[in-house]
Amino acid sequence: MKYISTRGNSPAKNFTEILLGGLAPDGGLYLPEQYPQVTRAELDAWRKLSYADLAFAVLSKFATDIPAADLKAIVTKTYTAEVYSNGRADSNAADITPLRTLEPGVHILELSNGPTLAFKDMAMQLLGNLFEYALAKQHEELNILGATSGDTGSAAEYAMKAKRGIRVFMLSPEGKMSAFQRAQMYSLQDPNIHNIAINGMFDDAQDMVKAVSNDHAFKAKYKIGTVNSINWARVSAHVVYYFKGYFAATKSNDEQVAFSVPSGNFGNICAGHIARMMGLPIGQLILATNENDVLDEFFRTGLYRPRDTKHTYETSSPSMDISKASNFERFVFDLVGRDAAKVREFWGKVDRGGSFDIKESGHWNDLPKFDFASGKSTHQDRLKTIRELWDEYGVMVDTHTADGIKVGLEQRRPNLPLVCLETALPAKFAETIQEALGREPERPAKLAGIEQLPQRCEVMDADLVKLKAYIAANVPQ
Ligand SMILES: *Cc1c(COP(=O)(O)O)cnc(C)c1O
16 A cells, blocks of 8 residues: 655655654655445454454555554554553443434534544554664654644653653643643653653743754754654544444444544544544544634535634533634645645645635535534534533533534434434543533543642753753663
């Protein structure tokens, strides 16, 4: 299996060749040259598999240059009940992604029982093990530099801690994360994890990461890498639970389901699109945004109009406060019939701060065959959904999952079973749960009292010279 760039001007590569990188050299995103197809016989056989065996079956179609025995060992180590037993007390950790049925035909797929209580663990844990494997083979090291406002940084740290050949330098805005988020990250005592609290905002931290990444000499000397959401291995790991969720919500492979997905960077739902292109019988993919509704606008009108940071709102589903969906280019590449010149034209406009309209380009009529629906959810909708689920089913959901459920119920076609993806546990967003329900969210037993653990963190001004000096001092040469 070879991977090509959505912009059409990069040589085709293998899975392991794109594993540690980010964008393709031409600025595009990697995708399989052709989507691997899943036969009916395979679907029938896969229905019975455990999560780890299913992950092996799916990922074998993508990571064709990793020897089967090695890949098997990696996924078996990644998807164990032990790693996914941090979630709800009444969840079956052996299922990895248990399906919770609210009423016939309406389900929640639990993706948040991993170490950091968000679905990002599902892919990041795999990435940690793949990185360690690939670096050992190449006798290489990698220093991951990132900026986080909460979820991504903790998922990356829990995936990379204690991994040979990897160090993490994670910047976060000093005093801006919740006490719980701070405790999750700063209580890690692993020597390869470096938390750096920047006196500034998230954007200041993000700018520092960009500046270091643009210093090519420093980047090469200190082997700096990232774990951002465009990483292909991350997307491919998410494909697995669409299969798992489909099997759990249906009795036979003649049935169809709808998935509803709370979206920010279009990573999670992109994996759903890919699962469907492989032949999984997904009827509808329902995309939910919060008040930052760039993607909803696109699916309703054909206009893709990313906003600048001044017009990106801070909301109570903060992990979706994104106005430039970094994975969206992958879907648009398929939408325009894999016409790389068209993608270059569109993103030429986007990269200059502009927009594009697929109605003008003649691709609006191609959209229905991909069967997406979309909608948006506001703070009031979120509170209402959280209350309704608590009152009617005794189920507490987080703010992002609530956005997905609200839009999913609104947009789904009658008679199509709906699987709502749970992207985080309510314990991560206690303030809004308090506002909605007047009570504290349930906290998984393993994380009780985490705020009282000793914390380790370097506080630093938003000063590039200081950051580089810190990295240099902590990377043996
Ligand atoms: C990252 C995140 C999302 C958005 O996922 P994308 O793949 O970026 O669309 C939604 N909810 C939570 C809780 C997240 O952490």
